[in-house]
Amino acid sequence: MSITLALLAVAAQSVPATEQAPPTAPPQSAQTPDDQDEPGRLGPAQQSGGDVVVTARRRAETIQSVPIAMSVIGGTALADTGAYNVGRLTQLQPSLQFYSTNPRNSAANIRGLGAPFGLTNDGIEQGVGIYVDQVYYSRIASATFDFTDTDRIEILRGPQGTLYGKNTTAGAINITTRKPSFDPEARFELTGGNYDFLQAKGSVSGPLVGDVVAGRFSASFTTRRGTIWNTTQDQWQNSQDNLSLRGQLLFKPAPNLDITLYADYNRQAPTCCVQYYAGVAPTQRPANRQYAALAAAAGYAVPSTDAFDRVTDVDTPLRAKQKLGGASAVANWDIGPATLTSVTAWRFWNWDPSNDRDFIGLPITTVSANPSRQDQYSQEIRLGSNGRHAIDYTVGLFWFHQTIDTQGLQVQGPAASAWLLNPASAAAKDPATLDGLTARNTIGFTNTSAALFGKLTWHVSDRLQVSPGARLNYDRKEGSYVSVVTNGQGGTNLTSDQRGVLSPQRYAPKFDNWNLSGDITVAYQFSPDIHSYATYARSYKSGGINLSGLPLDANNDPILSTATVKPETVDHYEIGLKTQLLDRRATINLAGFWTEIHDYQATVNNYQLAVLRGYLANAGQVRTRGIELDSAFRPSAGLNLYVNAAYTDAKYIRFTNAPCPPELSGGSNSPPFCDISGQRLPGVSKWAFSYGAEYNWPVGEGQVYLGYDGSYRSDFSSNPSPSAYMDVAGYSLSNFRLGYRKGDRLNIFAWVRNAFDQDYYELLATQSGSTGLIVGQPGDPRTFGLTVSLGIH
Template sequence: MTSTLALLLALQAATPAPAQVPADQAVPATTPAPAPEDDAATGRTGPAVANTGGDIVVTARRRAESIQQVPIAISVIGGTALAETGTYNVSRLTQLQPTLQFYSTNPRNSAANIRGLGAPFGLTNDGIEQGVGIYVDQVYYSRIASATFDFTDTERIEVLRGPQGTLYGKNTTAGAINVITRKPSFTPEARVELTAGNLDFFQGKASVSGPLVDDKVAIRLSTSVTTRRGTIYNVRQDEYQNSQDNLGLRAQILWKAAPNLDLTLYGDYNRQNPNCCVQYYARTGATQRPLNRQYAALAAAQGYVVPSTNAFDRVTDVDTDLRAKQELGGLSLVANWDLGAATLTSVSAYRFWHWNPSNDRDFIGLGVTTVSANPSQQSQVTQELRLASNGSNALDYVVGAFYFYQEIDTQGLQVQGPAASRFLLNPGASVRPGASGCATATTTACIPATLNNLTSRNTIGFTNTSAAVFGKLTWHASDQLSISPGLRVNYDKKDGSYVSLVTNGTNTALTNDQRGVLAPQSYDPSFDNWNVSGDLTVAYNISPDVHYYATYARSYKSGGINLSGLPLDAQNNPILSVATVRPEKVNHFELGLKTQFADRRATVNIAGFWTEIEDYQATVTNNQVGVLRGYLANAGKVRTRGIEVDSAFRPTSRINLYANGAFTDASYVRFVDAPCPPELTGGTTVGAGQTPAAAGTPGLSPANCNISGQWLPGVSRWAFSYGAEYDLPARVAGVDGQFYLGYDGSYRSKFSSNPSRSLYTDINGYALSNFRLGFKAEKSWNAFLWLRNAFDQNYYDVLATQSGSTGLVVGQPGDPRTYGLTVSASF
């Protein structure tokens, strides 16, 4: 890093004083950023709301500032860059942002992480917070499922890395994704974008805006529709699965009530109803179960063969109908009152989220688990008041108060099928050896009726109240030096109720075998806590184009409650001591350099970070009667550290280049009682004085594992995004414009897809390449051909294991090669 800094300083010293850079030569600050002005003629919306001397202006600190002078690791992607790269949701944003990770097995079970932190890897637990905040037009979205929706009429997206609790309403310990939509216009305008591609892909976006009452009231209406055939063919159900079917509607009304007061009313409704989401056979790996109880023997004993053992043949035969329907929407009112020296902002919002799923949780065409669904309804109310100075003072400040209230009601249903007994129960040593341990049907494991129609109905309630006051002061000690302390006082209270009623197929008392698979339980967890957090940033401007900063933050992620069921004691009662999890305590250090040189035709930003978390909230398993149950607990300590580089270059007016990279070392520092990987599960739990069998060898299994030093899941040590665009001015049919050829690439190195790293669930590194070729007509339209995953790279989004330590590993492959045409116009 020292040599890099020296090189940048040498280049800066050799560069003449900066001049005003024309708008068409402004250098983007991150991934393929277009010119920063909003070009209504082409539909090109850059990453800035204003353009001053080639600077990109953002509102990350609740005031308009040049991105280069904001002492935060931040990336910005403009609306046209989103459209041209096919980045229409957060999942696709990861190909442009190396330190952003997003995983989703279905919309509810999604996780957004930054630098490896944010949410524990695995199934979603409603009782905890997310560490990466998602904000749309200043409103906090508590459901990560909202990140799976299409971006609608988006002006830009700001991705902030590191704790943001002293600037944003909800405390976010890992970062924030700040989505800003286009605002109503008093000049009539309309935009339309149509895309068609293979796999029956269609996407249509449109918006219209104009005045309702002279220069007092303006309206903006927007919509988006996305449909696509599924990428996985189900041979049993004769249909394609993992499809897309999205609808988004958005309306805004802006009222300029006075020269210094404006109010904007927002309303939105989003619906997804895809035939989704399937995970299926990827590979098998040996566990410590007896061989006749591992997947190969169990499947052979029932004459079952998967359609293909190569996941990239993209065929499956899961026998449960799939559904991933969700509805999300709300209303918000944002008021800005300019008081002269400061602006008072109020953000009032109501939001709802309805989830109606159907999953196949055995991942194969046998009736192990025939129903697995957790329909859920959530509503939230938020109120934020914020006072921010209008700048140009020795002291700038942001102070605010935030209130959040959330209710969630969930109705869980799980039903076991006729194959469950073979897969989940132990035939016992008394059974004569056979392919499945069932040479004679004399034990409950060999009788389908033992678990067939065993049903668990779960009623889950949750209320979440959070309140905070926060603020950040910036003292401009000189033209070069600024010091910015921040403080947050936060209160959280969570109350839950979990009731599981279990019945069998004969409506008789449950047997021990049945209770070992689905056990009735009832508990009412509660958590409340006050905490104080803060940060300190020192920034120094060595020149108008070279800026340094150093940050220390002490942050907290709220504690929580377990709402997915608890492990049981020897009497099959829930272990109430693990009903709650403690808050995460975060210590964060960061050094950053932001620089422009070569007459601002080159931008290179570097950030180095070191973050340690005590009481990290992790997914833990409990191995009872051979069935794994996941719940939340506090790991001792984790650490993530690394370095990030964002760079963009414009060597000529026709060429744009960018290259972003991240090295991230994210690991468990101390986690001595962690869940074991699949190769160390499935056997009889060791007793005192006993020694576990070797990994993948049937026999005794450890009760837990020490995984200190292992990787955190989902994080690649190396990640890059890079690309270029070449423009050639031309006149076609009397229309002035330019032809362009663009390329966008990304690379991720190997990462773990399991909370405890396993050789079976490591996902190998992969690179993706996307191309586009088009023509932009000045002030009218844009048309381009696109090719994504051009070389048809086979890769997995996630890998997981089948319950019960059978050794079956299932996967969700990434998209294959896709291609199509996009045409957009502005009027």
């Protein structure tokens, strides 16, 4: 944090305290006098009647005047709707997709773009940037913490690389926590519900040294028993067990200087995460090598063929333990015409998993784990103009360094031979052929990135703005993948059958690249309440390296030409209209976008029988286009409504060497690749909506309220190559709450989520080896409970 501390020392001596001007930034939220509720209480759209101030462009502006498609969710809305982590934001923001089979294998996408659909590969970067108090979180896994003491969340759609330190080609999720206060305050929240759900949150803040130093400490604890019963292990699985601690110190040694020190620690130790039998689909393998015949030969049957019975028999202990945290310092020095900002950060992420990767109760793969240790360091320096001038600007320098050490382990069990090999062969009839076959994978990775970025805003007139931006970016990635495979006796002399299941590999990929990207936005204000904009952006998502093993040639040797992945080239077009009508009682924002990506980074198969992970390759071209609506209405003082919608048409324009869907895989005559040009991208629904209402009426000094939040997503493909058997059906969810609030001092409400107990899958996957088994991850059933929150001032 040397740069931040140097700023502090210089600034403290630069101007006498009596001559310094107060900071020019407005407060984080400003409202009209008759707007008593927090903006964004109901959902992502601005609540009608007030101005929500955001910092999306690294300066304080009202959301309606920012020429970016974005949504804001306030801290109160997060609590009211139960959106206490990134995954639950999807019920409030239709353009956001989040998929997770466990914290490490998580992906956040916006408009269908961000990360390849499938299991995580350490060697690439996410296209959706996660920022917490201006610090970039390099892995979506490290952002799966519970939101603690959150002030607001800004979701920005489309490329943002000319405003943010790390390049974000699909969008950004910008999380801001509550800052230390010089007025003593405390907040407490306690929630209990079915499935033994218990969540406690608390924060305290106040002055520590007069009006110079203030502190804030917050904590959150969440626990819930699982929703899936495991008959083999005699326990509930897919539980929650999370602890979050966060501390802040704010120093204001002079009116024109503030520096905030942050530290946080998060621990998650759930019994998680299980995917299990959802159905069977035919593949091209011989009938005696598909699931039905294999299960019959083994005398095996799953405990239920209805996934929504929520029962499984997977026989490997499940664990999704992670520890994550870090420290950062943010300094803001107002030097008059501009503010100099320094953001210095260190973060860590330790991952300790255990998975059942055959998804059933037979001992096929008895161990599947890739424990990882990650450290990241980053430094950002920004200079941003103060106030409004003919030309406003933000320019910055960014440096980032990341290291990852993964020690993977995969072990085959006594049922592996019969399940994975040709049943007619002698090797398949001998359990010892694969029993104890072990792969120990040592994976190292270093990632260094640096950038010079900036954006100007030229106020051509009081109504017309032209905002060009540019980014010069450098990325270097170096990795090492060593897989040592031993047989059941510990030897390295492997048979062809053994090498076909787990094959030793050793390679050391490297990648480095410079690129120059940019954007330009033209914004026009028709009236104080009607704003329009048009944007073109050319950006790049960094290339990468494959660190999950490479596909094999006919001799079972890795194909080294697949070790690196080229950068994505993004051309993005967008138009938008932001309006407030009827004396600001109605807010209606529209955005239309068209994005084309060349050399799209996609997940493809590696064809190994017992290895679930695929590798990365470049598809020729993809395109996503659509229309989005964010709207909020206040027809009366006691009634608030919101409707948000997204139509997203995301397709492969050209992908001629894609992996084939399961129904075309596994046979001796199956095509090695399929042309899926014109078919839809995985993981994104064509239609998505969120909608809700809250009605309140005065009772004494407070108000009683009734609220509803609903969401709908149409069907989506759950396989990188669209399959007739791998579509997740569309579904809708409904949440209700009834409570009493008294300002921000007391809020007590009963809630029910997924009120109609909708059965739905979060995703589907296939068992490796083309057996035809499809496994699923059901979403949460109906839950209900009671929340009490108190504010003390």
